[in-house]
Amino acid sequence: xxxxxxxxxxxxxxxxxxxxxxxxxxxxxxxxxxxxxxxxxxxxxxxxxxxxxxxxxxxxxxxxxxxxxxxxxxxxxxxxxxxxxxxxxxxxxxxxxxxxxxxxxxxxxxxxxxxxxxxxxxxxxxxxxxxxxxxxxxxxxxxxxxxxxxxxxxxxxxxxxxxxxxxxxxxxxxxxxxxxxxxxxxxxxxxxx
Amino acid sequence: xxxxxxxxxxxxxxxxxxxxxxxxxxxxxxxxxxxxxxxxxxxxxxxxxxxxxxxxxxxxxxxxxxxxxxxxxxxxxxxxxxxxxxxxxxxxxxxxxxxxxxxxxxxxxxxxxxxxxxxxxxxxxxxxxxxxxxxxx
Numbered sequence: 001x002x003x004x005x006x007x008x009x010x011x012x013x014x015x016x017x018x019x020x021x022x023x024x025x026x027x028x029x030x031x032x033x034x035x036x037x038x039x040x041x042x043x044x045x046x047x048x049x050x051x052x053x054x055x056x057x058x059x060x061x062x063x064x065x066x067x068x069x070x071x072x073x074x075x076x077x078x079x080x081x082x083x084x085x086x087x088x089x090x091x092x093x094x095x096x097x098x099x100x101x102x103x104x105x106x107x108x109x110x111x112x113x114x115x116x117x118x119x120x121x122x123x124x125x126x127x128x129x130x131x132x133x134x135x136x137x138x139x140x141x142x143x144x145x146x147x148x149x150x151x152x153x154x155x156x157x158x159x160x161x162x163x164x165x166x167x168x169x170x171x172x173x174x175x176x177x178x179x180x181x182x183x184x185x186x187x188x189x190x191x192x193x
Numbered sequence: 194x195x196x197x198x199x200x201x202x203x204x205x206x207x208x209x210x211x212x213x214x215x216x217x218x219x220x221x222x223x224x225x226x227x228x229x230x231x232x233x234x235x236x237x238x239x240x241x242x243x244x245x246x247x248x249x250x251x252x253x254x255x256x257x258x259x260x261x262x263x264x265x266x267x268x269x270x271x272x273x274x275x276x277x278x279x280x281x282x283x284x285x286x287x288x289x290x291x292x293x294x295x296x297x298x299x300x301x302x303x304x305x306x307x308x309x310x311x312x313x314x315x316x317x318x319x320x321x322x323x324x325x326x327x328x329x330x
Contacts, residue, residue: 019232019236020239022236022240024229024232024233024236027229027232027233027236028229031225031228031229031232032225035220035224035225035228036217036218036219036220039218039220039224040217040218043218050218053218054224054227057220057224057228058224058227058228058231061228061231061232062228062231062235065231065232065235065236066235068235069239124209124212125212125213125216128209128210128212128213129213147207147210147214148210148213148214150214175203175206178201178206179200179201179202179203179205179206180200180201182201182206182209183200183201186201186205
């Protein structure tokens with residue numbers, strides 16, 4: 001399963017090398033290929049805040065431009081590297097937003113009002129995003145990368161800098177928490193009993 | 194109703210994920226322009242410190258023809274151009290000569306350095322050699 005599209009890591013690396021050599025058309029191709037996906041991931045990790053997601057995505061791409069001359073082909077996929085940078089930037093933003101350390105983030109207990117509000121508008125996707133926003137950061141990142149960005153577990157492990165076993169644990173706990181959050185709203189979600 | 198009946202099933206959650214995957218956020222033109230603007234700014238900044246080539250895709254880092262002064266040219270400018278470089282070379286040769294040859298030839302070397310650098314360089318009216326000075330302490 002490809003994490004991004006049908007681009008190969010080699011062609012991305014070649015584009016980045018061309019950009020580092022002064023070819024702006026390579027930057028355009030890389031932007032078209034990666035910026036929308038980075039933006040989508042950031043928006044989901046940040047609970048749907050598009051303006052903040054754009055800031056994060058722009059910063060992630062900026063770091064790619066700066067790192068371009070030092071990029072060594074074959075060591076990592078550009079997409080995975082961008083996912084890692086984006087996940088870290090989002091974690092930093094969420095920490096600042098909450099003002100608490102990551103590990104101190106509480107486990108979800110009750111459905112957030114945002115879930116109910118989204119369902120009242122008949123917006124199932126916003127309800128899912130609101131539920132995702134209730135998860136601890138790393139659980140949310142693992143669930144988003146696996147089920148929305150469709151990365152493999154090893155790719156997620158690389159992006160989050162954890163073991164594959166840790167990814168499996170994060171996914172298991174994340175899915176369980178999501179089901180608990182959304183279960184009271186099965187009818188509104190169009191889920192059968 | 195059992196507790197299991199209250200739970201959402203995995204298939205239901207996966208169906209919800211599938212709906213969400215179909216909804217792709219659109220990156221607007223202004224956002225993409227900012228990203229590309231950053232790419233251009235970083236490239237421009239980089240080109241100020243190093244040679245960057247823009248030949249439409251065939252550019253390769255390390256290609257010949259640097260825009261800025263090369264290291265040898267820079268060294269030459271620091272040492273005062275070709276005249277300074279020749280004087281430095283002559284001085285280095287004089288050092289080798291002193292170390293290897295008879296001290297009696299020192300005046301010859303000093304004269305050579307002086308003529309290349311365009312300056313009056315002598316060993317002194319007394320005719321003392323480097324060895325003489327060394328022995329005197």
